[in-house]
Amino acid sequence: xxxxxxxxxxxxxxxxxxxxxxxxxVLLRHALINELKNHKSDYLPIYATxxxxxxxxxxxxxxxxxxxxxxxxxxxTTPDMGHIIATCYNRAVVLLIFPEMGGPCETYxxxxxxxxxxxxxNIMCLCLIPDHFLHVKLKxxxxxxxxxxxxxxxxxxxAEK
Numbered sequence: 001x002x003x004x005x006x007x008x009x010x011x012x013x014x015x016x017x018x019x020x021x022x023x024x025x026v027l028l029r030h031a032l033i034n035e036l037k038n039h040k041s042d043y044l045p046i047y048a049t050x051x052x053x054x055x056x057x058x059x060x061x062x063x064x065x066x067x068x069x070x071x072x073x074x075x076x077t078t079p080d081m082g083h084i085i086a087t088c089y090n091r092a093v094v095l096l097i098f099p100e101m102g103g104p105c106e107t108y109x110x111x112x113x114x115x116x117x118x119x120x121x122n123i124m125c126l127c128l129i130p131d132h133f134l135h136v137k138l139k140x141x142x143x144x145x146x147x148x149x150x151x152x153x154x155x156x157x158x159a160e161k
Contacts, residue, residue, distance in 0.1 A: 001135040006068065010076025010126065010133040014085060017124045017135055026062045032081065033060045035088040042111060046083060046154045056080050076133065078126060082108035083150065089124065094144060096127040096136060103128070105145035114158040 003012035003022055011025035020027070036043055036057055047053045055073075060081070063074045078085075078095045086093040086108040097103040123144075125136040151159075 001137075003133070003135065005132050007070035007072075007075055010078070013126055013133045013135040014076075014089075014124065018089065029060050029062050032084050032088055033057065035084050036060065039087075039112070042087075042154075042156060043083070046111075046150050047080075056084075060084075076126075078108075078128070079103075079106075079148075082106070082148065083111055083154075085124065086110045087112060091122045091124055092144070094123055094125040094138065096125065096145070098129055101128065101130065106148040107144045107146065108148055109151050109155070109159065111151060111155050111159055112157045 001013075001016060003009050003016060008025050011028050012022040014028050015022050015024045018028070036053075040053070044050070044053055047056060056077075059073050059075070059077065061074070063070045065071070078093075082093050082095060087110040090110050090113060093108040094105070095108070096105050123138055125138050127134040127136045
């Protein structure tokens with residue numbers, strides 16, 4: 001499923017997956033900001049430095065430009081934000097990347113809660129093509145990409161079991 005390609009596309013995909021209007025991407029940004037701020041101590045080990053944490057937090061704030069242009073530092077970056085999305089919405093988040101783009105396909109799970117027993121029933125799938133995200137529905141028997149290494153290292157609470 002395609003969404004409007006205005007550099008908010010990653011957040012628009014999340015909105016569509018959650019049954020919201022694409023324009024509700026700003027509400028999603030605020031939910032992710034709250035998740036990150038309210039659980040800072042859970043995310044700091046993942047991001048390693050306060051500076052990196054702040055960079056990601058600042059990137060989640062909606063752009064303020066009236067021109068409609070979204071600067072790259074405000075784009076959805078799933079290697080950085082996949083954990084926040086999965087934890088905030090308590091679901092697996094799958095990132096599919098075209099092989100020619102060179103990045104790994106990964107699955108992000110909530111960092112504080114156990115992975116869903118039947119993740120296929122509640123998967124959010126983002127497909128990254130050059131400079132754009134698409135919303136993808138996976139077939140029931142689709143094998144999930146491996147969990148991202150940060151989840152394996154930094155999961156806490158119920159997620160460790």
